[in-house]
Amino acid sequence: MLLHATSPLSDWSGEATITTRHPTSFFGMPVLLIEDKPVGPTQTDWADYEVLDATPAELEALRRGDYHFKRANA
Numbered sequence: 001m002l003l004h005a006t007s008p009l010s011d012w013s014g015e016a017t018i019t020t021r022h023p024t025s026f027f028g029m030p031v032l033l034i035e036d037k038p039v040g041p042t043q044t045d046w047a048d049y050e051v052l053d054a055t056p057a058e059l060e061a062l063r064r065g066d067y068h069f070k071r072a073n074a
Contacts, residue, residue, distance in 0.1 A: 003015075003052065006049070007047050010047045018031070018033070018061040018065065018067075024038040029064070030067075031065065041067045044068070051069045051070070
């Protein structure tokens, strides 16, 4: 998926993945990986990420992992 940070404190855009196959995933909870590093829901709230492109499955995994994102052009 493609994300963009809209916070004035961050100027990052790029690819991210959501997976349950990472050591920080407990009991099958999805974990967001940005540049191969796990990022928690609170961190994504601070960066105010916007989803530029994602599949329906990726959006559902974000929801299950308690990640809150804005949708671009929504």
